[in-house]
Amino acid sequence: MSALENLYNITALGELLRTPGAILMLAIGIFLLFLGIRKKYEPLLLVPIGFGVILANLPGAGMGIVQEEMVQFEDGRYMNLLEIAGEYGIMNYLYYMLIKTGFLPPIIFLGVGALTDFGPMLRNLRLSLFGAAAQLGIFSVFFAAIAVGFTAQEAGALGIIGGGDGPTAIYISIMLAPHMLGPIAIAAYSYMALVPVIIPPIANTLCSNKELSINMKAMDRQYPAKREIKNMAAVKIAFPVVLGIVVAFFVPTSVPLVGMLMFGNLIKEIGVATGRLTDAATGPIMNTATIFLGLAVGATMTSATFLDVRTLGIIFGGLIAFAISVMGGIAAVKIYNLFAKKKINPLIGATGLSAVPMASRVANEIAIKHDSGNHLLQYCMASNISGVIGSAVAAGVLIAFLA
Numbered sequence: 001m002s003a004l005e006n007l008y009n010i011t012a013l014g015e016l017l018r019t020p021g022a023i024l025m026l027a028i029g030i031f032l033l034f035l036g037i038r039k040k041y042e043p044l045l046l047v048p049i050g051f052g053v054i055l056a057n058l059p060g061a062g063m064g065i066v067q068e069e070m071v072q073f074e075d076g077r078y079m080n081l082l083e084i085a086g087e088y089g090i091m092n093y094l095y096y097m098l099i100k101t102g103f104l105p106p107i108i109f110l111g112v113g114a115l116t117d118f119g120p121m122l123r124n125l126r127l128s129l130f131g132a133a134a135q136l137g138i139f140s141v142f143f144a145a146i147a148v149g150f151t152a153q154e155a156g157a158l159g160i161i162g163g164g165d166g167p168t169a170i171y172i173s174i175m176l177a178p179h180m181l182g183p184i185a186i187a188a189y190s191y192m193a194l195v196p197v198i199i200p201p202i203a204n205t206l207c208s209n210k211e212l213s214i215n216m217k218a219m220d221r222q223y224p225a226k227r228e229i230k231n232m233a234a235v236k237i238a239f240p241v242v243l244g245i246v247v248a249f250f251v252p253t254s255v256p257l258v259g260m261l262m263f264g265n266l267i268k269e270i271g272v273a274t275g276r277l278t279d280a281a282t283g284p285i286m287n288t289a290t291i292f293l294g295l296a297v298g299a300t301m302t303s304a305t306f307l308d309v310r311t312l313g314i315i316f317g318g319l320i321a322f323a324i325s326v327m328g329g330i331a332a333v334k335i336y337n338l339f340a341k342k343k344i345n346p347l348i349g350a351t352g353l354s355a356v357p358m359a360s361r362v363a364n365e366i367a368i369k370h371d372s373g374n375h376l377l378q379y380c381m382a383s384n385i386s387g388v389i390g391s392a393v394a395a396g397v398l399i400a401f402l403a
Contacts, residue, residue: 021303022057029053041193052298063091064302095296104293105171106260111286113264120381131386134352135394136328137162141321156398161188162321163391164353172395182300183311187318192355202326207346213370214345216379223342236269254396325353351380354387
């Protein structure tokens, strides 16, 4: 019996029974894996995050991220990384080195920039305005969250979910409300994955069949552009440099995100001369950053921090922010159409949030259902890409005022 008791004590069964919340968190982790593996919802992120949740809640494993006060001395100093690793394990080492410092989100923006083609936006600059309109969800939920009891910093981190950009949501959470990082990251990436479920009912409710059938190519033939870009290659190279400098002057706090996004795009557009840099940014660097980001963010979701009433508020508020962003983009197009001869399909406004390129694909599919010859993908990408920039700038504004 003594031997059996010793065997039982070295297992985690007793601790698991004493912490039923851990069982629920393990189920949540498995559900996230199901969404990523079976449903193919953002698998590159939901799989690492889901597995991180499981690791953090395995009893006795010591893989969960500890609160900031646990690594801080009474005099305000922090443990160094070796002390954190020795005291709290490898996952806390990764979190405080790569996530807490704000290192990984800009690195992912570097890869996103290297994967992004600004051509559709540059050819249709007026459509980029709807990317700005779609940031309405960020600021609407920001003020609403303050009204229901969140602090201004927490409200800013919550509202940014409406931008539809996971790295941006993680970055601003680190800067403003690190204790909310796990739920915000889960909400942001879950709603990005659920874009095919969220956009269609909103678009079908707010728009008539006539509006959804507006053929943009037919509009281009009827109202051709007065000016065309003659040297698109040169413009694509100049654009990230000029935009990066302009944004830095007006919203310097957004430079870590926008600057890395523009640099990634620049090395892509230069071509063969920087091809190795582009390959590195979109391959090993971005993939490694994604793995560590997902695992570390998932590991913040321990039962002690996640199973809270405020977590439900974050998840619900994020959905509202996401929906308002879609509605804001659609409303902006409808207002524009009241005064313009050349009409724009409201689905282009629905893609103003930053869920690239899924939002554009979903809008294109809706348009084709109403008119099989109405391919909107290149037009939607103009608004969609501007939404990436808009959400990063909005994050910079919030950090400037609230950090």
